[in-house]
Amino acid sequence: MTINWGALALVAVATVVAAVSIVGLFSLGVAAVTAHQRSRGGASVWSLTLVAGYACISAAGLIAVYGLYLIIPQFH
Amino acid sequence: MTSTFFIVAVVIVTALFFDFTNGFHDSANAMGTSVATGALRPRTAVLIAAILNVAGAFLSTEVAKTISGGIVNDALVTPTMIFAGLVAAILWNLATWLFGLPSSSSHALFGGLIGAVLIGAGASGVNFSVVVSKILLPAVMAPVIAGLAAGLATFLVYRWFSNADEGPAAGWFRRGQSVSASMVALAHGTSDGQKTMGVITLVLITAGYQDAGTGPQTWVIATAGLAIGLGTYSGGWRIMRTMGKGLVDLRSPQGFAAETTSAAAILASAHMGFGLSTTQVCSGSVIGTGAGRKLATVRWGKARRMVYGWLLTLPAAALFGAIAAAVALTGPVGILIVLVALLAGSGAIYTISRRTPVTHVNVNDSPDVTVSFGRTSTSSMQESPVAAGVATHQTITLSGTAAATTPVVTATPPTTGASAVITSTGPAAGATAPTVVTPLIIGPRAREAADDTIPGPAASGGLQ
Numbered sequence: 001m002t003i004n005w006g007a008l009a010l011v012a013v014a015t016v017v018a019a020v021s022i023v024g025l026f027s028l029g030v031a032a033v034t035a036h037q038r039s040r041g042g043a044s045v046w047s048l049t050l051v052a053g054y055a056c057i058s059a060a061g062l063i064a065v066y067g068l069y070l071i072i073p074q075f076h
Numbered sequence: 077m078t079s080t081f082f083i084v085a086v087v088i089v090t091a092l093f094f095d096f097t098n099g100f101h102d103s104a105n106a107m108g109t110s111v112a113t114g115a116l117r118p119r120t121a122v123l124i125a126a127i128l129n130v131a132g133a134f135l136s137t138e139v140a141k142t143i144s145g146g147i148v149n150d151a152l153v154t155p156t157m158i159f160a161g162l163v164a165a166i167l168w169n170l171a172t173w174l175f176g177l178p179s180s181s182s183h184a185l186f187g188g189l190i191g192a193v194l195i196g197a198g199a200s201g202v203n204f205s206v207v208v209s210k211i212l213l214p215a216v217m218a219p220v221i222a223g224l225a226a227g228l229a230t231f232l233v234y235r236w237f238s239n240a241d242e243g244p245a246a247g248w249f250r251r252g253q254s255v256s257a258s259m260v261a262l263a264h265g266t267s268d269g270q271k272t273m274g275v276i277t278l279v280l281i282t283a284g285y286q287d288a289g290t291g292p293q294t295w296v297i298a299t300a301g302l303a304i305g306l307g308t309y310s311g312g313w314r315i316m317r318t319m320g321k322g323l324v325d326l327r328s329p330q331g332f333a334a335e336t337t338s339a340a341a342i343l344a345s346a347h348m349g350f351g352l353s354t355t356q357v358c359s360g361s362v363i364g365t366g367a368g369r370k371l372a373t374v375r376w377g378k379a380r381r382m383v384y385g386w387l388l389t390l391p392a393a394a395l396f397g398a399i400a401a402a403v404a405l406t407g408p409v410g411i412l413i414v415l416v417a418l419l420a421g422s423g424a425i426y427t428i429s430r431r432t433p434v435t436h437v438n439v440n441d442s443p444d445v446t447v448s449f450g451r452t453s454t455s456s457m458q459e460s461p462v463a464a465g466v467a468t469h470q471t472i473t474l475s476g477t478a479a480a481t482t483p484v485v486t487a488t489p490p491t492t493g494a495s496a497v498i499t500s501t502g503p504a505a506g507a508t509a510p511t512v513v514t515p516l517i518i519g520p521r522a523r524e525a526a527d528d529t530i531p532g533p534a535a536s537g538g539l540q
Contacts, residue, residue, distance in 0.1 A: 011350045
């Protein structure tokens with residue numbers, strides 16, 4: 001009986017790292033965007049918080065695009 | 077018409093039927109949490125999942141080289157054994173659906189094949205070490221890995237962002253969840269849609285209708301994709317309810333964490349050479365995300381019964397497969413008998429499911445999927461016989477009596493009043509004897525219904 005423990009460990013680590021980083025990145029972005037919306041008194045429409053927030057959400061979106069690349073066999 | 081043509085036609089139809097059950101069984105994996113958190117409306121969710129499943133089926137170009145991936149010796153497998161295995165898998169899929177149990181369709185298929193091959197070719201036809209390394213070990217590891225990842229992700233979200241499920245933030249998480257749920261649906265289409273195509277293609281090659289080494293024909297891709305898509309669209313609402321409402325009361329950040337973890341785990345396992353069952357990954361994520369927010373929000377009793385269901389899937393499907401093979405291998409008459417038994421069994425399960433229907437309308441109404449074996453139909457979803465908030469010792473007493481009633485298809489008079497709900501048979505109640513409807517919570521042990529009561533805010537501290 002051959003069990004590929006190495007592959008199992010790799011899958012486990014990849015899952016934990018990917019899940020925590022994507023969820024963390026997205027949450028950070030949402031936290032920043034909503035914090036900006038709450039604090040906005042009407043003066044500044046854009047702020048560093050908002051830009052950073054959208055950057056985080058976009059980064060999470062890019063990882064999703066990479067996931068799409070992995071799913072569709074025609075791409076590789 | 078030769079007997080070869082007959083058996084090939086029967087196998088193809090059965091394989092497409094299996095593909096349909098595969099679709100509606102696994103619809104919940106992708107969409108259960110999205111439906112529960114309100115990220116997608118139920119009909120929209122299954123439509124998206126169906127389209128992505130069909131798209132996935134068309135995208136996957138690589139045909140399975142073997143039917144079982146080495147679990148059974150493919151050289152010994154005949155179309156009749158495949159037929160018996162498919163019948164067993166369909167019946168097990170329908171039975172678990174009736175009880176709202178998320179279970180692996182692949183494991184049901186492998187189990188059915190193992191049983192059929194044991195009868196048809198003997199123990200040497202089954203590679204038991206591969207069963208351990210490809211089914212049992214992944215079945216243990218998949219929920220652990222997914223649960224750990226989803227739990228950690230959820231824990232961190234709520235630690236850093238305590239009001240993540242309020243106001244506009246919840247909307248963001250719902251949108252994010254729709255994206256990750258769609259990824260799970262697409263990934264599911266590429267793997268499971270292709271499985272049925274592989275089975276049909278291999279049968280066509282064995283029977284000499286197709287040259288060895290060629291890919292699936294266009295009509296095979298089209299019909300298999302259509303079957304899984306129709307299955308997905310039909311919803312499998314009973315399993316959807318367990319996934320989305322039954323295991324955990326999900327908030328949108330949790331739904332997002334669960335679906336993202338599932339997508340990550342499925343992609344990692346598909347590309348790093350250690351296959352994990354989609355169903356077990358998704359269920360593990362849901363439980364993990366419940367535990368990550370607050371341990372008490374997970375209905376552990378329900379989770380435990382789901383694990384029992386996973387453990388039973390392989391042996392139960394193997395038993396069905398063995399019986400089906402023993403009958404089918406006697407000749408064309410035997411195959412016909414198995415076919416009739418399949419139709420009768422499916423029809424019976426469908427009829428029972430109609431007594432306590434779960435549809436796109438009421439999928440989110442209750443965490444429980446109940447099954448009624450009584451003679452009359454019950455019009456509404458039976459709540460758990462134990463009301464939420466009742467003291468624990470009382471719930472155990474009540475459900476302990478419920479356990480004394482053996483669920484049988486024919487309604488038996490109740491021995492104790494507490495164990496059954498007596499309903500009148502409508503307007504003409506005076507003329508007919510009262511009929512008995514035995515409410516059953518999913519799973520083999522009704523006494524665990526105590527674990528299923530919703531841990532209200534007051535009770536949550538007392539649960540584990």
